[in-house]
Each structure stands twice: as structure tokens, then as C-alpha cells.
Amino acid sequence: MKEISTKHPGGVALLAEPILNKGTAFSVEEREKYGLLGLLPPHVETLPEQTDRAYEALKAKDTDLERHIYLRALQDTNEVLFYNLVISHVAEMMPLIYTPVVGEACEKFSEIYRRPRGLFISYPQRDEIDRILDNAMNETVKAIVVTDGERILGLGDQGTGGMGIPIGKLALYTAAGGVDPSVTLPIILDVGTNNEERLKDPLYIGWREKRISGDDYFEFVDRFVQAVKRKWPNVLLQFEDFAQAHAEPLLAKYRDELCTYNDDIQGTAAVAAGTLLAACKMLGKPLSAHHIAFLGAGSAGAGIAEQLIRIMKDEGLTDAEARERIYMVDRYGLLHSEMDGLMAFQERLVQDHASVASWSSSSDGSVSLLDVVKNGMPGILIGVSGQHGLFSEQVVREMAKNTERPIIFPLSNPTSKAEAVPADILEWTDGKALIGTGSPFAPVTYKGQVHHIAQSNNTYIFPGVGLGVLASEATRVTDNMFMASSQALADLSPALKDPAAPLLPPVSDIRAVSRAVAFAVARQAVADKVAPDRSDEELERCIDAAVWTPVYNKLT
Ligand SMILES: NC(=O)c1ccc[n+]([C@@H]2O[C@H](COP(=O)([O-])OP(=O)(O)OC[C@H]3O[C@@H](n4cnc5c(N)ncnc54)[C@H](O)[C@@H]3O)[C@@H](O)[C@H]2O)c1
Numbered sequence: 384m385k386e387i388s389t390k391h392p393g394g395v396a397l398l399a400e401p402i403l404n405k406g407t408a409f410s411v412e413e414r415e416k417y418g419l420l421g422l423l424p425p426h427v428e429t430l431p432e433q434t435d436r437a438y439e440a441l442k443a444k445d446t447d448l449e450r451h452i453y454l455r456a457l458q459d460t461n462e463v464l465f466y467n468l469v470i471s472h473v474a475e476m477m478p479l480i481y482t483p484v485v486g487e488a489c490e491k492f493s494e495i496y497r498r499p500r501g502l503f504i505s506y507p508q509r510d511e512i513d514r515i516l517d518n519a520m521n522e523t524v525k526a527i528v529v530t531d532g533e534r535i536l537g538l539g540d541q542g543t544g545g546m547g548i549p550i551g552k553l554a555l556y557t558a559a560g561g562v563d564p565s566v567t568l569p570i571i572l573d574v575g576t577n578n579e580e581r582l583k584d585p586l587y588i589g590w591r592e593k594r595i596s597g598d599d600y601f602e603f604v605d606r607f608v609q610a611v612k613r614k615w616p617n618v619l620l621q622f623e624d625f626a627q628a629h630a631e632p633l634l635a636k637y638r639d640e641l642c643t644y645n646d647d648i649q650g651t652a653a654v655a656a657g658t659l660l661a662a663c664k665m666l667g668k669p670l671s672a673h674h675i676a677f678l679g680a681g682s683a684g685a686g687i688a689e690q691l692i693r694i695m696k697d698e699g700l701t702d703a704e705a706r707e708r709i710y711m712v713d714r715y716g717l718l719h720s721e722m723d724g725l726m727a728f729q730e731r732l733v734q735d736h737a738s739v740a741s742w743s744s745s746s747d748g749s750v751s752l753l754d755v756v757k758n759g760m761p762g763i764l765i766g767v768s769g770q771h772g773l774f775s776e777q778v779v780r781e782m783a784k785n786t787e788r789p790i791i792f793p794l795s796n797p798t799s800k801a802e803a804v805p806a807d808i809l810e811w812t813d814g815k816a817l818i819g820t821g822s823p824f825a826p827v828t829y830k831g832q833v834h835h836i837a838q839s840n841n842t843y844i845f846p847g848v849g850l851g852v853l854a855s856e857a858t859r860v861t862d863n864m865f866m867a868s869s870q871a872l873a874d875l876s877p878a879l880k881d882p883a884a885p886l887l888p889p890v891s892d893i894r895a896v897s898r899a900v901a902f903a904v905a906r907q908a909v910a911d912k913v914a915p916d917r918s919d920e921e922l923e924r925c926i927d928a929a930v931w932t933p934v935y936n937k938l939t
């Protein structure tokens with residue numbers, strides 16, 4: 384944690400540093416010593432008093448966007464207070480600083496912009512990246528979340544407005560994972576935007592050009608990655624919300640070169656697998672006994688599918704047997720071996736055309752989701768299409784015909800993009816469905832029974848991965864580490880003790896969940912020899928020592 388030294392100039396400069404500022408909690412003595420006399424109202428508050436006051440101010444706001452703006456301003460003013468407020472009311476705060484409200488904040492980024500945070504690296508500055516990194520406010524950087532803003536949740540290209548996502552993700556590294564905020568750095572690579580609305584908007588504060596693409600794009604990202612490696616060789620670099628054409632190729636290119644992962648591919652896979660493992664345990668039926676249909680064969684869909692295939696193989700299936708159980712439905716129907724124009728990662732997930740051709744009910748021969756549900760009889764349905772409402776009543780009712788307890792996960796974000804809403808799914812399945820959603824949903828009462836909805840969002844994984852990687856000093860992020868995180872999450876499922884309980888622990892338990900995920904990740908990093916050899920007890924100690932909690936430091 385960054386501390387105030389006696390060399391600090393104090394005064395307004397101290398109040399302007401959110402990581403050091405205590406606001407009204409500066410003691411009389413500190414006010415004297417650091418040139419703060421008269422700069423603050425006279426009453427000295429405690430952190431709990433400040434937190435209560437901030438909470439009241441927040442509640443007085445009329446809309447969630449205003450609450451988001453308030454919280455962001457607080458984060459940029461006094462981080463201890465911000466995190467204390469968020470952690471004290473985490474279930475209420477998470478949707479405001481993260482999904483779904485962060486989506487609207489990205490769309491309106493230019494309108495609501497107040498102060499800078501993190502680094503903006505735009506294409507015209509491609510020769511200055513080393514200098515830009517030198518300008519970071521942090522003394523030390525251990526975790527970066529970077530986006531290029533092209534696929535912000537299911538909201539598409541938001542250009543520089545995408546910066547809201549790395550800020551929100553890193554806020555959860557700290558609030559949920561306990562990572563010291565002073566070592567985290569959000570970055571946007573502004574390579575332009577193809578969003579016409581943004582380009583035409585006189586208020587837009589990004590680089591007003593069409594996106595660069597092809598070799599220019601990959602060369603630019605490479606300049607960035609190489610500069611990061613020079614400046615912070617051991618940093619954890621998380622890629623977030625890149626478009627499909629870039630996400631997987633960038634992961635493949637860099638995963639063996641530095642400590643990096645793609646949250647939409649790997650973090651999502653881990654949370655979906657963890658939630659499904661819990662569902663399978665609860666139903667007493669292994670994952671490999673199910674057929675699984677996906678709507679959306681993109682980064683998230685393929686990431687989850689490959690993780691589920693790994694689990695099925697661990698359960699005893701061959702690779703081919705496992706792949707046969709996975710149906711990937713994209714825009715043009717079920718992926719099959721005769722389809723053109725697939726990305727390499729999709730080609731690994733096709734069905735043999737001969738075995739599915741007869742399923743089509745369409746004159747063009749394509750196999751729709753409904754065709755898949757009727758013929759393939761999946762027990763599990765996962766939505767990662769970014770498209771609202773595609774789990775239609777007909778699809779869901781058809782599924783319920785063939786399966787006693789259909790497992791239905793509309794994972795697309797934000798709320799407006801969910802493939803179906805829990806109330807409808809419960810209605811169409813007569814309360815039988817096991818549900819996981821990407822965005823938070825309120826409990827649903829169906830026929831007198833209250834159903835709490837699991838939020839199967841990668842937020843159950845990435846903060847713990849961050850903490851586990853940093854605490855164990857891992858140098859790479861392996862697939863096994865994500866598998867271990869899935870298992871740790873599944874083991875915490877309340878549904879294992881009470882079949883009527885949700886599949887995942889409540890968001891209010893997120894710090895304990897992240898702690899367990901961190902330990903599992905750290906342990907696997909040691910086992911995979913990507914972290915120094917340490918016993919479980921040593922790892923526990925390292926994690927405890929790494930956890931940051933919001934308390935004001937005594938000034939030296
Ligand atoms: N719950 C979570 O933790 C989580 C994590 C990652 C992504 N997501 C959500 O998943 C969605 C997709 O993310 P992604 O990274 O995979 O994006 P992506 O762009 O890589 O993939 C989306 C895929 O959906 C397909 N698609 C679009 N319209 C379709 C339609 N009408 N029918 C079938 N397929 C269609 C696209 O062709 C594409 O292949 C987003 O909404 C994102 O918010 C949720």
C-alpha cells in the first residue's frame with residue numbers, strides 16, 4: 384500500500400491523491416503536519432461515519448447512472464472510503480460499479496466523464512507508449528486490465544467509452560478479491576471506433592477515426608504488450624471485451640509470453656463450468672451425461688465449451704465423444720463440418736454434417752436452436768449471443784419436455800441482452816429450471832416458492848484469479864488454474880446442501896468466494912510449476928498478507 388511520507392508536499396496535492404486522501408478523516412494532528420489547515424471542514428470523522436454519510440448521499444440519487452457517477456467520483460477522491468462503502472454493501476454496490484450499470488456508463492462515457500483514471504493509449508501515440516506507461520500514477524503496477532472497447536458486454540463497439548470496463552473490473556479486483564488498489568491500472572487502447580453514433584457525437588472524447596484493423600492493429604497491440612513487458616515484466620495482464628476476431632488470436636499469441644489471460648474466454652469458462660459442476664453434483668448426474676447447447680459460438684461460447692470438454696474428458700470420455708455432446712449454434716445455425724467462414728477456434732467445435740443434416744426444419748438446410756433442442760435433446764442450454772430474448776418460449780418449453788430439470792443459463796450482459804429472463808424461464812418450465820444469469824436478477828416467486836437466481840458472471844472468478852496470481856507470484860496463467868477455480872467455486876455452492884438454494888453463493892459472500900478461488904489458483908500455479916514452490920500453509924499466509932482492506936494508514 385502506498386503510504387504518505389513526510390516528503391509529501393501535503394496540502395491540496397495530498398487531497399487530490401485518491402489513494403492517500405482521507406478527507407474529513409484527517410486528524411487534527413495530520414491536518415497540522417500536512418498543510419491541510421482550513422482545507423477541510425472542522426469536524427473530524429471516522430471511516431464508519433464517512434461511510435454512512437456517503438451511503439446516504441448515494442441513496443439520495445435518482446437513477447442508477449447517477450449512483451454510478453457518484454461512486455466513480457468517490458473512487459477518484461478517496462479510495463479507502465469508496466472501497467469501505469462498496470464492501471459494506473457489496474450486493475447493492477456491485478451492480479452500480481459493474482454489470483449492468485457500467486454498460487450504460489460506457490455508452491455515456493463522454494457525457495459523464497469527470498476525471499482521468501488509468502491510461503488512455505491511442506493509435507496516433509503508438510511511438511510514445513513507453514513514455515505513456517512512465518506517466519502512470521502508480522509507483523508499482525501488478526495488475527492491468529486492458530480493453531480496446533470493441534465488444535463492450537453485449538453493447539458492441541463503444542470506442543474509448545470502453546474504459547469503464549477495465550475500471551469496473553479492477554474495482555472488483557479490490558472490492559471482491561482484496562487486491563491493493565494502488566497496484567492496479569486500467570488501460571484503454573483507443574484504436575478508433577466504428578460506432579457511427581459515437582463518431583458523429585460532438586461530445587465524443589475518443590480518437591475520432593474508424594478502427595484500425597489487420598496487421599496495423601496486431602502490430603499496435605504488440606507494441607503495447609512489449610512496452611508493458613519492458614516496464615513491468617511480472618505484471619498480470621488481463622484482456623477484456625475484445626471483439627471475437629482479436630480475442631482468441633491475442634490470447635494464443637501472448638499466453639506463453641507473459642502472465643496474461645482473457646477473462647471473456649477463460650474467466651467466463653471457469654464461472655460457467657463451476658456453476659454447471661454444482662448443478663450436476665446437485666442432480667447427481669455427471670456433466671458428461673448431458674448434451675449441451677450453446678447459443679453464440681464466440682469467445683465466451685467457445686471458451687466455455689472447451690472447458691466443459693476438458694471436464695468431460697476428466698470424467699472418462701474421449702475427446703471426440705466429448706465434442707459430440709456440444710452443439711454450438713451461431714447466427715447461421717448449428718456449426719457443422721460443411722460450414723464456411725468459421726474461425727479456427729470454432730472449427731474445433733463443429734458437429735459432423737452427416738449426423739445433423741436431417742435436423743434442419745429450414746429450406747436452406749440450416750439447423751436452428753429449436754431444431755437442436757428437438758433433435759439433440761440438450762439438458763443444458765447456455766446463452767452467450769449478446770442478443771435479447773433468443774431463448775424463446777417455444778425453445779424453453781421444448782427443452783422442458785425432454786428434461787426433468789433443464790439447466791438454462793442466459794449469460795449475456797447487460798440485463799437488456801439476456802437471452803431470457805428468469806421469471807419467464809420458471810413459468811415455461813413450471814418452476815423446474817436451474818438458472819444462471821450473467822447480470823443480476825431479483826429473486827422470482829413462482830407458485831409460492833421463492834427462487835434466488837445465481838449470477839453466473841466471471842466476477843466470481845477473476846478477482847480470485849488476480850489475488851491468487853499476485854500472492855503466489857505466478858508467472859503464467861494456466862488452463863489448470865482456471866479449472867481449479869471452477870472446482871473451488873462449485874464446492875461452495877449452497878445448492879449442494881439445499882436443493883432449493885441457488886447454484887452459486889450470494890454476491891454478498893464474494894470476498895470469501897474470491898479468497899477460496901485465490902487459494903485454489905495459487906495452489907495450482909505451484910503444481911503447474913509457474914509459481915515458486917510453497918506449501919499450502921505458506922500459500923495461505925501469502926494470500927492473507929496480500930489482502931488489502933480499506934483502513935486508513937497511520938501517517939509517518
Ligand atoms: N456471464 C458472463 O460472465 C459473461 C462473460 C463473457 C461474456 N458474456 C456475454 O456473452 C455475450 C457474448 O460475448 P462474446 O465475448 O462471446 O462475444 P462474441 O462477439 O465473441 O460472440 C458472440 C457470438 O454470438 C453470435 N450471435 C450474434 N447474434 C446471434 C444470433 N441471432 N443467433 C446466434 N448467435 C448469434 C455472434 O455471431 C458471435 O459469434 C456478451 O453479451 C457478453 O456480455 C457474459
Ligand SMILES: O=C(O)C[C@H](O)C(=O)O
Binds near residue numbers: 796
Ligand atoms: O463484464 C461482465 O459482466 C461479464 C463479462 O466479462 C462480459 O463481458 O459480459
Ligand SMILES: [Mn+2]
Binds near residue numbers: 624
Ligand atoms: Mn467481459
